Amino acid sequence: MASRVPQNAAIWTGRDEGREVLKGDILLDQGLVKWIGHADKHLLDEYQDLNRVDARGRWVTPGIVDMHSHLGVNSAPSLRGASDGNSRKGPILPWLRALDGLNTHDEAYRLSASGGVTTALVLPGSANAIGGQGAVIKLRPPTDRSPTGMLLESPYETNTTLYDPTTHFRFRQMKHACGENPGRVYSGTRMDTIWAFRQGYEKARQIRDAQDAYCVKARNGQWSGLGEFPENLQWEALVDVLRGRVKVHTHCYETVDLDDLVRVKHFRKPPAAALFATHSRYKRESYRGSEFAPRILADAGIQVVMKSDHPVLDSRFLLFEAQQAYYYGLPHNLALSAVTATPATILGLDHRIGFLEEGYDADIVLWDSHPLALGATPQQVWIDGVPQLATSHTADKPAHFQRLPRTPNFDKEAKEALKYEGLPPLKxxxxxxxxxxxxxxxTVFVRDADSTTGIKQVASTYSVDGLFSAVVKEGKIVCVDTSTSASRCVRSALQESAMVEYVDLEGGSLAPGLTTFGSPLGLEEIMGEVSTKDGYVLDPLQDRVPKVVGGNGALIHAIDGLQFGTRHAL
Structure with a gap:
């Protein structure tokens, strides 16, 4: 394996709560980060076949860690023969393992890696209260093409090896779910789901207590009539949950569900929260979701992780979740940590991944711009020191794209989201x-009916020194001029209008509003709730359309059911 040296980089290490940034080079050798600093010629001379990459001051981060994914069990392309994410054999299934259904030919592995994702926790789905055990995998194709070969650290129970107390403990990962999903699959209520939890954990407690009693007798030399050690293959993983040897990942949305889980399983400390940035309101239990949730939870001392739930969101764009969380108020250090250092720590793997440090896995990403700048794209991704991109598709960007983007102040909006429990008034x-x-x-763009694109650019800082001011009256741009207090454009507005509002774009762009096509906006409030939709539209190619609505020749108009005031219009 060739050694590699990304040089002249801005290195975000993940240390100091995500605040440490170093300038220099990184030596990758034998799948590990050998050192970070400035290249020593004599040291580099010791390495043959050295591959140097000039970062030219661009950003390098640890590889992205997706802590909630269904890669390989809900595969791409989506085919029935490769749908192994959910078993429907009962609500409590702690003995199942995602590893046993992992499709090593999922096309999404390389797509996700192209977005900077190097590690993923593959979990069973949320159809069951306890869906089974997850698998932490690297997204680099293993030489043997086996699921076992993709594991980051194989838990001892997977390969039946003995625990080595001199090394880091290898945690297993387990999926729990509550709320609408298991209730829908098993035609039950929240009460039924929690009863299933209580039964499962009671069985595990009985086995644990029997094991503890056995060990007490054994330590005291009471071997007479002791019999065999009490074990049960189906329940051993849940017993290990009670012993703190398994990390539990719970699909829950609402207070009632979280409160239920706390009563079922007593937590040793506050759990972390794995979130979407803005993906919400698609079902009732997510209707109070807020884009300010990551910032609010972080302010309360909760560890925040941004997730993809792939394929719910394409994990290739997981960094975009961190970018949005940052835009809506999550501090920059926590936003970038939310897809690197924090999930690695939660998984119990922060001794190998999530940080850039000597001796850690050589999972790193070289970005074409600051990672929290919209559109940041990997120029190269290394997993275990092996480059994953044969060709990078990046664009030359202005120098300011290497700086941390400025964001609005959403203090007022965040307080309102908290005050109104996610549903501030729509006024x-x-x-x-x-x-x-x-x-x-x-830059300033306006509509232009005569152009082929329907839009034209009327002002740009690329052609003129300085920024611009634009005056809008009665919904139309009436003039654009250089942004000075004495410009003709601004003077005209001041002279002719009694009331003038100023909006500082801070170097942003002014453009016509976007148009969406095919959206159910105004016809559907909660996708998962039939009563909040305008109903089913009959298709004459598949259904017989009743005469009362015009028969098979009827032409349905969306405007007839359109309602304003939807939260999706925000």
Whole structure:
């Protein structure tokens, strides 16, 4: 394996709660980070076949860790023969293992790796209260193409090896779920699901207590009539949960579900929260989801992890979840940690991944811009020191893309989200201004019916020094001028309008609003709740359309069911 040296990089290590940034080089050799610093020529001379990569000041981070994924068990392409994420053999199945259904030919592995994901926890789905055990895998194809070869650290129970107390403990991972999903699959209620939990954990407690009593007698030399050690293959994993040897990952949304789980399984400390940034309101239990949740939870001292739940969200874009969380107020160090250091720590693997440090796995990503800048794309991804991208698809970007992006102040909105439990009032802000001055714009686009694209650029800092101001009256841009207090554009607005509102774009762009096509916006409030939709539209190619609605020749108009005031319009 060739040694590699990304040089002249801005190195985000993950240390100091995500605040440590070093300048220099990284030596990758034999699958490990050998050192971080400035290249010593004499040291490098010791390595043959050395591959140098000039980062040119760009950012290097640890590989992204996806702590909630179904890669390999809900595979791409999505085929019935490779759908192994959920068993429907009962609500309590702690003995099942995602590893036993892992598809090593899932096309999504390399796609996810192209987005910087190097490690994923593959979990069973959420159809069951206890769906089974997860598997932490590297996204580099193993030479033997086996699921076992993809494991990051094989738990002792997987390969029947003995525990070595001189090394880091190898935790197993287990999936729990509550709320709507198991209730829907097994036609039950939350009460039924929690009763299933209580039964399962009671069985595990009985076995644990019998084992403890056995060990007490053995230590005291009371061997007479002791018999065999009490074990049960089906329940041994849940017994290990009670002994703190298994990390539990629970699919839960609402307070009632979280409260139920706390009463079923007593936690030693507050759990972490794995979240989507903005993906919510698709079912009732997620309807109170807020884009400010990561920031609010972090402020309360909760460890925040951003997840993909792949294929719910494409894990290739997991970094985008961190970028959105940062935009809505999660501190930058915690946002980047939320897809690297924090999930690695929660998984019990922070001795190998999630950080850039000597002796750690050589899982690193070289980005074309600051990782929290929208559009940040890997120039190269190394897993165990092996480059994963034959060709990178990046663009040359201005220098300011290497800086941490500025974000709005959402303190007021975050407080309202907390005050109204995720559902702040939908009250539009009435404008009393006669004119609006958009100051400090870097580019301005307007509609143009004569162009092939329907839009044209009328101002750009690439062609003119300085930023621009644009004046809008009665919904139309009336003038664009250089952004100075004495510009003709602004003077005209001040002279002709009694009320003028100023909006500082801080170097942003002004453009016509976007148009969505085929969206159920205004026809559907909660996707998973039939009563919040406008109903089923009959297809004359598949159904017989009743005459009362026009028969098979009827033309259905969405506008007839359109409602305004939906939260999805925010």
């Amino acid at each position: 539009p802000k009435a404008s009393v201004s006669h004119a609006v001055v958009f100051a400090n714009a870097s």
